[in-house]
Amino acid sequence: MKTTYDIELRIRRYDPDQDRTWVQSYRVEAGRIMRFVDLFRKINDEQDATLTWGSSCEHGQCGSCSVRVNGKPLLACELLVENAVASFKTTTFFIEPLPVAKVIRDLVIDTDQAYARVDQVKPYIITPKQPTAQNGAHQISPDELERYVDATRCINCFSCAAACISDHSTFLGPNAMLAAIVRVMDPREGEKRQRLDTIYNENGVYRCHSSQACTFVCPKGIDVAHFMAMAKQGAITVG
Amino acid sequence: MNGDLKIHATVHCDVLIIGAGGAALRCGAEILEKVPGASVYALTKVSHPQKSHTSTAQGGLAAVDPKDPLDAPIYHMFDTWKGSDCTADQNVVKLICESAWEQILWLENRGMHFSRDREGRLSKRTFGGHTRNFGESSVYRAVFEADRTGKGIMDTSWGETLKRGITFFNQCIAVELLLKDRRCGGCIAFQQKEGQFIRILAKATIIASGGSGQVFRVTTNCRQNTGDGLALVLQAGLPIMDPEAVQFHPTGIVGPGILASETLRSVGGILRNRDLEPFMVNYAPKMKELAPRDLVARAIESEIREGRGIVNPDHNIPHVWIDLRHLSDEVHEKQIPEVSSFFKRYVNLDTKKDLCPVRPSNHYHMGGIPTNQYGEVEDANQQVIGGLYAVGECAAASFHGFNRLGTNSILELITMGKLVAERVIDRVKGEPTRPDDSFRGDYFAARFAAYVQAVGSESVGALRNTMRTTMTEKVSVFRTEKSMTEAIEQLLELHERATRAPLTGRGLAGNQELLNRWELDNLLQVAMTISQAALHRKESRGAHFRDDYPVRQDAFNYHTLTSMNTFGAVEIGRREIDMSLFKAGGPHHEKFGYIERKY
Numbered sequence: 001m002k003t004t005y006d007i008e009l010r011i012r013r014y015d016p017d018q019d020r021t022w023v024q025s026y027r028v029e030a031g032r033i034m035r036f037v038d039l040f041r042k043i044n045d046e047q048d049a050t051l052t053w054g055s056s057c058e059h060g061q062c063g064s065c066s067v068r069v070n071g072k073p074l075l076a077c078e079l080l081v082e083n084a085v086a087s088f089k090t091t092t093f094f095i096e097p098l099p100v101a102k103v104i105r106d107l108v109i110d111t112d113q114a115y116a117r118v119d120q121v122k123p124y125i126i127t128p129k130q131p132t133a134q135n136g137a138h139q140i141s142p143d144e145l146e147r148y149v150d151a152t153r154c155i156n157c158f159s160c161a162a163a164c165i166s167d168h169s170t171f172l173g174p175n176a177m178l179a180a181i182v183r184v185m186d187p188r189e190g191e192k193r194q195r196l197d198t199i200y201n202e203n204g205v206y207r208c209h210s211s212q213a214c215t216f217v218c219p220k221g222i223d224v225a226h227f228m229a230m231a232k233q234g235a236i237t238v239g
Numbered sequence: 240m241n242g243d244l245k246i247h248a249t250v251h252c253d254v255l256i257i258g259a260g261g262a263a264l265r266c267g268a269e270i271l272e273k274v275p276g277a278s279v280y281a282l283t284k285v286s287h288p289q290k291s292h293t294s295t296a297q298g299g300l301a302a303v304d305p306k307d308p309l310d311a312p313i314y315h316m317f318d319t320w321k322g323s324d325c326t327a328d329q330n331v332v333k334l335i336c337e338s339a340w341e342q343i344l345w346l347e348n349r350g351m352h353f354s355r356d357r358e359g360r361l362s363k364r365t366f367g368g369h370t371r372n373f374g375e376s377s378v379y380r381a382v383f384e385a386d387r388t389g390k391g392i393m394d395t396s397w398g399e400t401l402k403r404g405i406t407f408f409n410q411c412i413a414v415e416l417l418l419k420d421r422r423c424g425g426c427i428a429f430q431q432k433e434g435q436f437i438r439i440l441a442k443a444t445i446i447a448s449g450g451s452g453q454v455f456r457v458t459t460n461c462r463q464n465t466g467d468g469l470a471l472v473l474q475a476g477l478p479i480m481d482p483e484a485v486q487f488h489p490t491g492i493v494g495p496g497i498l499a500s501e502t503l504r505s506v507g508g509i510l511r512n513r514d515l516e517p518f519m520v521n522y523a524p525k526m527k528e529l530a531p532r533d534l535v536a537r538a539i540e541s542e543i544r545e546g547r548g549i550v551n552p553d554h555n556i557p558h559v560w561i562d563l564r565h566l567s568d569e570v571h572e573k574q575i576p577e578v579s580s581f582f583k584r585y586v587n588l589d590t591k592k593d594l595c596p597v598r599p600s601n602h603y604h605m606g607g608i609p610t611n612q613y614g615e616v617e618d619a620n621q622q623v624i625g626g627l628y629a630v631g632e633c634a635a636a637s638f639h640g641f642n643r644l645g646t647n648s649i650l651e652l653i654t655m656g657k658l659v660a661e662r663v664i665d666r667v668k669g670e671p672t673r674p675d676d677s678f679r680g681d682y683f684a685a686r687f688a689a690y691v692q693a694v695g696s697e698s699v700g701a702l703r704n705t706m707r708t709t710m711t712e713k714v715s716v717f718r719t720e721k722s723m724t725e726a727i728e729q730l731l732e733l734h735e736r737a738t739r740a741p742l743t744g745r746g747l748a749g750n751q752e753l754l755n756r757w758e759l760d761n762l763l764q765v766a767m768t769i770s771q772a773a774l775h776r777k778e779s780r781g782a783h784f785r786d787d788y789p790v791r792q793d794a795f796n797y798h799t800l801t802s803m804n805t806f807g808a809v810e811i812g813r814r815e816i817d818m819s820l821f822k823a824g825g826p827h828h829e830k831f832g833y834i835e836r837k838y
Contacts, residue, residue, distance in 0.1 A: 031553025124398030
């Protein structure tokens with residue numbers, strides 16, 4: 001078994017001070033279980049301290065390190081070198097920021113801009129209903145929860161939005177839709193009308209082309225397209 | 240360049256929160272709920288509040304349901320006190336344990352997706368160290384949202400603050416606290432995206448900046464947990480309490496630094512060294528792998544020290560193996576599927592066929608900014624600094640003492656977040672005027688100018704790696720006078736060398752290098768207080784273990800207060816442990832004296 005790889009990373013860079021974009025190539029000797037975030041850090045420590053990229057938890061739970069690798073949106077903290085070589089069948093990787101918001105520097109995008117779409121669908125309970133159980137909590141059967149719980153696992157890494165074939169200038173995006181769908185299906189939400197208006201308005205779920213690209217790229221394995229299809233069928237309002 | 244280091248703008252608000260994790264947002268949500276229209280600003284170093292470390296908490300949060308006939312808050316208080324190795328403050332323990340359930344309802348009523356039992360009620364699970372009837376048997380006390388409880392807390396609290404009109408400053412760091420006449424008026428902040436310094440003046444300032452795990456090389460903490468909040472108060476001349484109380488989990492997955500649950504050992508996993516020997520029998524002949532966390536961690540560390548660890552060239556971190564190959568497919572698939580998937584995803588190993596690399600990993604810092612039970616920050620003489628509060632992992636009101644029980648950290652942030660908010664609300668309402676222009680930043684400009692203008696051949700990345708390795712080798716699971724003295728010398732040298740680490744890119748906007756340089760300073764300061772406090776504490780207590788002083792000593796029955804005005808010159812003070820439950824003399828008060836931590 002091969003233990004190290006000679007990897008070439010071709011990284012799309014952007015320098016805001018000079019408003020300049022270019023592609024820079026780095027060669028890295030990488031162990032088989034190094035992750036792409038480890039490669040970025042290695043470049044920072046050994047070759048180029050100016051290379052800028054996003055990261056926070058680095059174990060697939062925060063979605064800060066999402067980038068496009070050879071066109072595919074994914075989390076750089078979850079991509080192991082040997083898996084990347086096997087699945088892309090190359091040792092050269094082209095790395096770009098996600099195309100869902102303006103670039104701040106190199107691989108870092110303006111998350112505020114991307115999140116504005118999530119904020120628009122109100123990712124919280126707008127008007128809570130009175131608790132139903134005697135101890136002050138709501139009673140929600142596991143079956144009822146099961147219908148939407150997978151959608152609550154979204155970490156807003158925007159991989160789905162990056163892969164989506166819909167027009168980004170209009171569609172609120174698959175992850176924003178998931179946030180809205182969760183609350184329509186949540187029995188604690190008293191304000192269903194406004195929610196449905198958001199989901200079915202002109203920037204809502206009918207902008208989805210059902211390509212299922214969102215489901216294919218979701219790092220959490222959420223079947224995003226399934227929730228979109230349910231919404232299109234009106235199946236999210238039936239109890 | 241120096242022209243850029245001036246203050247670009249001054250903004251005013253009622254409440255400034257430094258941080259936007261679980262504690263920060265719970266606190267902010269409460270303030271906005273009770274004082275609609277208050278201006279609350281929250282700064283976060285990460286790109287968005289949802290990316291905060293709280294999102295990674297897995298297991299659950301302990302809370303006694305008042306309707307539970309088998310459990311009672313007094314049992315939870317006892318478990319916490321015993322777990323703390325008799326160093327928690329009992330007034331805080333009482334406050335948090337008694338208000339826990341109310342906070343569960345707050346989260347549930349606002350949309351957290353807790354796991355449910357068949358009747359649709361909140362499910363509960365057991366957790367290590369949580370018992371009923373003073374240690375009699377384990378108890379179902381932790382409510383949870385599958386294996387993503389922290390994410391549930393974050394999403395819910397973030398949603399509430401968003402709903403009620405908080406203002407977030409993302410990718411923004413606090414670089415200097417504005418103090419005058421024992422009062423805090425806000426901070427100087429650096430907006431990374433714009434590359435600009437701003438002054439934020441506030442009636443109340445809350446530090447909720449999270450943990451310091453990146454001080455160590457192997458940690459389960461997020462990359463941003465570089466002890467910034469602790470460094471901020473040290474730089475302001477204020478103390479840090481109990482920095483030596485650092486918790487290590489015995490089995491972190493080597494490489495990414497993710498916890499491999501205790502479950503692996505309880506289902507029969509065997510720890511093996513380089514020669515594939517099952518070594519736990521040499522350390523705990525009866526309990527072997529099932530011995531307590533700290534004992535297992537020390538056993539693994541001993542194997543590594545004595546040259547029986549394994550080093551993978553990909554990360555050069557010595558480790559041991561946990562062997563799960565002999566377990567049935569049923570165990571792999573039904574009992575440990577999540578941890579198995581971590582090994583698959585992050586180190587590409589199949590737990591059914593491969594040996595899995597684990598080693599003790601830094602997990603939680605019990606110490607922090609000293610506060611009273613209302614979250615008000617205290618100085619070395621235990622006098623309150625007006626308008627300054629701290630909450631969450633960066634703070635120590637001291638709920639955890641010298642060892643934290645599982646599930647108690649996210650309980651703390653949610654309860655203390657709310658309690659601190661109450662105090663802040665009083666201040667916001669009672670304070671007619673906002674701080675004026677006389678609150679000025681004194682040293683941020685000189686500090687950042689030094690970073691930007693440094694010349695030399697040192698590398699920030701290399702210095703940081705050396706520091707983290709030193710701390711992991713010399714001040715972690717095992718501590719001796721010799722190892723810590725060596726670490727302190729090394730830290731002094733690294734601090735000096737850092738002044739000769741130049742930046743390649745000198746523009747301020749989006750400059751990650753500059754951020755790394757600032758973080759290095761913070762890490763070094765926190766590392767120094769940890770090392771000096773641990774050197775001072777000549778005993779073993781909770782997570783603090785001294786090879787040369789392996790027993791808990793009554794002479795050290797106090798909290799350490801460390802101050803550092805010049806790097807390396809740490810002054811040690813002390814704060815009394817609150818024993819109010821013991822002194823009150825009520826039923827069971829004897830359980831709250833100095834007892835043995837034996838399980």
